[in-house]
Amino acid sequence: MTMNTPRLGWMAAVLFPLTFIACNKNDDNNPAEGTEKRTITVENVLNSRTLVESGSYQGEGTPPLILPGQSVSFHFSASVGQTVTFASMYGWSNDLFFAPANPGIALYNEKKEPIEGDVSAQVKLWDNGTRINQKPGVGVSHPGVADAKSVTEVNGTDAQGNTYLPASSLVKATLKYDGASYFTLTLTNTSGGTANETPLSPGVWAISYIAGGDLLNKTPLYKSGEPTANGLTALAEAGDNSQLYNYVKENTGIFTPLSPVLVVVYNGVDNPIYKTGENDRAQGLKNLAQQGDASILAAALEKLNGVKKVYVLPAPSSKVLLPVIGNQPGGMVSQDLDVVKGDRLAIATMYGFSNDWFFASADNGVDATQAGDISTSIKLFDDGTAIDQFPGAGNAQFNLGGVTSVESKPISEIPNPNAFTTLPAISNIVKVTIK
Incomplete structure (x- = not known):
């Protein structure tokens, strides 16, 4: 990238x-x-380095999935103009993942005031492009048939015609301002009882430096319209966040x-x-x-x-x-x-x-x-x-x-x-x- x-x-x-x-x-x-x-x-x-902070998150069970009704939170610092991004697998799919549109979720409004509350509308569903999509659900067989397409947004239907509710109906994202430029982002799996019920995998989050009004890295986890890279495939196909986390960790620093x-x-x-x-x-x-x-x-x-x-x-x-x-x-x-x-x-x-x-x-x-x-x-x-x-x-x-x-x-x-x-x-x- x-x-x-x-x-x-x-x-x-x-x-x-x-x-x-x-x-x-x-x-x-x-x-x-x-x-x-x-x-x-x-x-x-x-x-x-281009990233000022990054980290990982996971559920509390074994395996550490975030099941319907469960939540996970992470804490970070950010200044005006910076955004937070994350990625988690849509567990009952072949290679779909949830993430905000780049460069991430806005943290301050036009008045430079911290944003709080429900920011779920900024969460999207993405196709990693490395597997043919089966009908999502507990019956999906992994890993599935290989494919070689770019990362694309799933907006209602995927390339195979399978249907999906908006990502904001499946994952609730809530921002809380903790003071002194610190925030907490809470992700709640709200897919229970819907046509797209699914666990969420452990995930990765990141925040880019900003200099001269520009983010140094506007696409730390994925690029829409380009082939997947840097360990995202392991997360999108198998819920394994370790490779992507290692990548962002290497790009996080001073x-x-x-x-x-x-x-x-x-x-x-x-x-x-x-x-x-x-x-x-x-x-x-x-x-x-x-x-x-x-x-x-x-x-x-x-x-x-x-x-x-x-x-x-x-x-x-x-x-x-x-x-x-x-x-x-x-x-x-x-x-x-x-x-x-x-x-x-x-x-x-x-x-x-x-x-x-x-x-x-x-x-x-x-x-x-x-x-x-x-x-x-x-x-x-x-x-x-x-x-x-x-x-x-x-x-x-x-x-x-x-x-x-x-x-x-x-x-x-x-x-x-x-x-x-x-x-x-x-x-x-x-x-x-x-x-």
């Missing part, structure tokens, strides 16, 4: 000068004796851009950007951590004693540093530096799809005269100025069009795993080298 390349227009609201260079009184046209030339390069090396990178060279003082255990200093770090805007912090740092130079480095075209997307390399920025013995160097950049997380040099930065890969000196921090949500699926995240909810806590390192997800090693997200 192909992935849609995102348009990250969300950073347009915080565009600042393409390269902001602030220098203090130590800056002149005659480098000091002992000056050494260095180049710092920062890259987004994250091997990104996707985040990095904001334009702030670089500061200093001497004789501690890291001027932040200190863990202290609250945000109200010098602009909050703007970087919440909105990706480093300009205010850069201007404040320029005025501090001991700070020699400050740079804000946006990617050449996208401004933000995009992650690795398919065969496209991640974003990269570089800056030449003049440094002397005793100079220290620190950086900071926003974890773009968060409320107020930022990557930064740990402790007192690094020796600015060294050379090599210094990625292990970078850690991920919570600025403590906004209530956290699931990264990439929170309706109060600035870069997803939200308004952050204020809190006031000391700056702290983000644990891994954290309350929301498990991140790759920081060096597999942010690569920093000095040459």
